[in-house]
Amino acid sequence: MKNSARPIGIFDSGLGGLTVFKALRALLPAENLVYFGDTARVPYGTKSPAAVIAFSREIAGFLLKKKIKLLVVACNTASSLALEEIRKVSRVPVLGVIAPGVEAALKAAPSGGVVLVIGTSATVNSRAYSRALAAAGARVKVLEKACPLFVPLVEEGWCSKPVAAMIAREYLAPFRKKKVDALILGCTHYPLLKNIIARVMGPGTRIVDSARVTAADARAELERRGLLNGGGKGRSEFIVSDAPERFSGLALKLLGIKTGKVAVKRF
Amino acid sequence: MKNSARPIGIFDSGLGGLTVFKALRALLPAENLVYFGDTARVPYGTKSPAAVIAFSREIAGFLLKKKIKLLVVACNTASSLALEEIRKVSRVPVLGVIAPGVEAALKAAPSGGVVLVIGTSATVNSRAYSRALAAAGARVKVLEKACPLFVPLVEEGWCSKPVAAMIAREYLAPFRKKKVDALILGCTHYPLLKNIIARVMGPGTRIVDSARVTAADARAELERRGLLNGGGKGRSEFIVSDAPERFSGLALKLLGIKTGKVAVKRF
Numbered sequence: 001m002k003n004s005a006r007p008i009g010i011f012d013s014g015l016g017g018l019t020v021f022k023a024l025r026a027l028l029p030a031e032n033l034v035y036f037g038d039t040a041r042v043p044y045g046t047k048s049p050a051a052v053i054a055f056s057r058e059i060a061g062f063l064l065k066k067k068i069k070l071l072v073v074a075c076n077t078a079s080s081l082a083l084e085e086i087r088k089v090s091r092v093p094v095l096g097v098i099a100p101g102v103e104a105a106l107k108a109a110p111s112g113g114v115v116l117v118i119g120t121s122a123t124v125n126s127r128a129y130s131r132a133l134a135a136a137g138a139r140v141k142v143l144e145k146a147c148p149l150f151v152p153l154v155e156e157g158w159c160s161k162p163v164a165a166m167i168a169r170e171y172l173a174p175f176r177k178k179k180v181d182a183l184i185l186g187c188t189h190y191p192l193l194k195n196i197i198a199r200v201m202g203p204g205t206r207i208v209d210s211a212r213v214t215a216a217d218a219r220a221e222l223e224r225r226g227l228l229n230g231g232g233k234g235r236s237e238f239i240v241s242d243a244p245e246r247f248s249g250l251a252l253k254l255l256g257i258k259t260g261k262v263a264v265k266r267f
Numbered sequence: 268m269k270n271s272a273r274p275i276g277i278f279d280s281g282l283g284g285l286t287v288f289k290a291l292r293a294l295l296p297a298e299n300l301v302y303f304g305d306t307a308r309v310p311y312g313t314k315s316p317a318a319v320i321a322f323s324r325e326i327a328g329f330l331l332k333k334k335i336k337l338l339v340v341a342c343n344t345a346s347s348l349a350l351e352e353i354r355k356v357s358r359v360p361v362l363g364v365i366a367p368g369v370e371a372a373l374k375a376a377p378s379g380g381v382v383l384v385i386g387t388s389a390t391v392n393s394r395a396y397s398r399a400l401a402a403a404g405a406r407v408k409v410l411e412k413a414c415p416l417f418v419p420l421v422e423e424g425w426c427s428k429p430v431a432a433m434i435a436r437e438y439l440a441p442f443r444k445k446k447v448d449a450l451i452l453g454c455t456h457y458p459l460l461k462n463i464i465a466r467v468m469g470p471g472t473r474i475v476d477s478a479r480v481t482a483a484d485a486r487a488e489l490e491r492r493g494l495l496n497g498g499g500k501g502r503s504e505f506i507v508s509d510a511p512e513r514f515s516g517l518a519l520k521l522l523g524i525k526t527g528k529v530a531v532k533r534f
Contacts, residue, residue, distance in 0.1 A: 040318050041308055046422070048510045051307050051533075152419040155313070163433050170430055243315045266318075 001067065004229045007032035007237070008218065009068035011059050014042035015247060016151065016189035017074030018255050020097065021236075023215035024072070028222075031234040034066055040242035040266065043151050044077040045120020045187070052122060056082035058267050060089055068092060069227050072218055076101075076187045077120050080128035093221055100213035101184045102132045108182035108206035111139045116175055116205075118197075119186030121146040129186055143178065147171045147190075154189045157253055165196050172200045180205045192254055238262045268334065271496045274299035274504070275485065276330035277339045278323075281309035282514060283418065283456035284341030285522050287364065288503075290482035291339070295489075298501040301333055307508035307533065310418050311344040312387020312454070319389060323349035324356055325534050335359060336494050339485055343368075343454045344387050347395035360488055367480035368451045369399045375449035375473035378406045383442055383472075385464075386453030388413040396453055410445065414438045414457075421456045424520055432463050439467045447472045459521055505529045 008028075010021055014037050021035050036059055038044075044052050056078045063071060071094045073079045073086060079096030087094050109115050115138075117129040124146040133142050149167050158164055183205050185191055191209045198207050222228045236259075240247045244262035251257040275295075277288055281304050288302050303326055305311075311319050323345045330338060338361045340346045340353060346363030354361050376382050382405075384396040391413040400409050416434050425431055450472050452458055458476045465474050489495045503526075507514045511529035518524040 040314060042313075046309075046510070046513070047307060051509045054533075148423050149416075149419055149425075152416055156415050158416075158437075161437065163430065163437055166430050166433055170425075170428065242318045243313070246313070266321075 003069060004227050005032065006067050006069040007034045008070045008072060009034050009036070009063035009066065010072045010074050011036040011038070011063065012075040012188060013038050013044040013077065014155070015250055015254070016154070016187060018251055018257055019188050019191045019211045020072060020074035020214050022255055022257060023211040024218060025236065027215040027219055029234060030229045030232050032229065033234060034063065034068065034237040034239070036063060037240045037247055039240040039247055043120065044075060045122045045151060046148060047122060049081045049122070049126070052077055053082045053085045056086055057089055060086045062265060064090060064092070070095065070218060070222060072214065073097065074188055074214070077122045080123045080126040095214065095217055095221060097188065097210045097214050098128050098132050100217050101186060101208060101210035102129065102136055104208045104210060104213045105133070105182045105184050106136060106138055108208055109140050110181060113181035114141045114143065114179055115182045115184065116143045116145065116180045117184045117186045118145050118147050118171070118190065120151065121148055123186050129184060143175065143180070145171060145175065150193060151187065151189045154192045154254065155250065157250070159192050159196070159254070164193060165199070168193065168196045168200045172197065176200070176202060182206045182208050184208045185210070239265050241266055270336060271494050272299065273334050273336040274301045275337045275339060276301050276303070276333065276335035277341050278303040278305070278326050278330065278345070279342040279455055280305050280311040280344065281422070282517055282521070283421070283454060285518055285524055286455050286458045286478045287339060287341035287481050289522055289524060290478040291485060292503065294482040294486055296501060297496045297499050299496065300501060301330065301335065301504040301506070303330060304505070304507040304514055306510050306514055310387065311342060312389045312418060313415060314389060316348045316389070316393070319344055320349045320352045323353055327353045327357055329532060331357060331359070337362065337485060337489060339481065340364065341455055341481070344389045347390045347393040362481065362484055362488060364455065364477045364481050365395050365399050367484050368453060368475060368477035369396065369403055369405070371475045371477060371480045372400070372449045372451050373403060373405055375475055376407050377448060380448035381408045381410065381446055382449050382451065383447045384409065384411045384451045384453045385414050385438070385457065387418065388415055390453050396451060410442065410447070412438060412442065417460060418454065418456045421459045421521065422517065424517070426459050426463070426521070431460060432466070435460065435463045435467045439464065443467070443469060449473045449475050451475045452477070506532050508533055
């Protein structure tokens with residue numbers, strides 16, 4: 001297989017990473033994409049660093065055997081806790097979603113401004129965003145808030161029910177008075193709740209979604225290495241560790257993605 | 268070790284089974300109890316039968332090596348999908364939570380009455396309660412409803428927030444007009460939402476919690492086999508597959524259980 005024809009590997013704990021898949025598919029229509037969702041062990045956000053690292057290494061190993069040319073870790077929890085460990089075992093470049101989120105937030109928040117990061121408990125406890133913002137030299141105040149019910153809410157398909165707004169208010173209303181300039185959606189499920197979150201925060205807060213920036217980063221990385229695939233329509237392949245029909249149904253319902261047959265790989 | 272001094276093994280996908288642990292501890296203070304929570308793979312309720320069976324067999328094997336005298340499957344999803352498979356590998360008696368729930372519901376619902384079973388998607392899809400009620404010769408109409416957000420809601424510790432009542436109404440209000448005589452809490456997390464569920468259903472519905480009946484069944488089984496432990500205070504041991512501090516904190520917060528040090532066993 002020509003190097004550039006090799007697929008891009010993408011993985012997430014479940015289906016949240018499909019928001020990144022969708023951005024990649026839109027930006028890079030000629031690329032072959034292989035997506036892995038760890039639906040047997042989802043969610044990662046309430047689990048320990050040791051567990052998330054062990055799961056991530058297993059999945060990276062599996063995707064590397066599929067001769068991928070680039071690995072996108074489309075899960076904030078895995079990006080926060082396991083990116084360095086994955087890079088140790090990968091012979092291809094590995095991109096996470098934290099750096100793109102930080103890049104986008106810095107465009108949205110002025111120097112001296114306030115950035116609020118929301119994510120799973122594991123992502124927030126890791127303080128990966130705070131560290132990345134500091135490392136990027138950002139002169140902003142960083143607040144972080146875990147919102148553990150958002151993932152199950154999305155997985156239930158209740159993104160536009162009144163109860164979604166109530167949960168969002170419960171988590172986020174206390175931050176309204178803190179003059180938040182940019183809110184980072186630090187979980188790939190959260191873009192599906194973007195409108196509700198924006199309403200709670202009010203018009204003064206820019207909502208930052210890392211999916212599009214991640215896709216742009218992936219294109220830049222491939223371009224730099226001369227690995228962009230030529231014209232034509234790329235293939236999409238989906239693999240999960242459990243319950244493929246459920247994954248397929250939710251991908252269509254929540255994101256309008258037609259997966260076709262989803263394969264199963266158990267660990 | 269004397270046969271009667273051997274511990275009772277209890278397992279659940281996470282911490283919901285602690286409601287059964289608590290009932291066992293109250294009824295059988297002299298017994299040694301060993302509890303396993305599969306916190307690395309929780310929740311089970313959205314996973315496939317194949318995954319739940321594989322996880323359950325692994326855990327049963329682990330507890331059997333601890334020389335247990337009785338195994339209590341304190342998880343409705345595992346009881347619904349994996350009880351027969353666990354019995355195949357177990358040399359000690361295995362009790363689930365479905366039969367006790369059915370037993371209690373039949374006392375609460377008159378012949379010709381209506382029983383509503385609520386549980387995880389996996390439990391409801393298995394139709395284990397409908398089948399068990401039919402096998403018990405129950406002349407009742409059985410309704411079933413999956414309530415996937417209840418488990419994460421309990422795990423977030425939001426059992427008495429207004430949002431809990433709103434979610435309960437969303438799932439259960441349509442059943443108010445169906446004249447439900449008994450509602451089976453078909454998930455070991457749900458007793459923690461009992462008051463809220465009772466308020467939505469109104470005074471005409473008896474809420475059935477299988478924890479106490481399960482404990483009574485366990486005592487009867489041990490009595491029958493001459494395996495009840497003599498006086499003294501039994502030991503309690505807790506093991507999880509991930510995040511022991513989190514488990515310990517929630518056990519105290521939600522159920523007032525002081526676990527002491529929680530061990531970790533990864534699969």
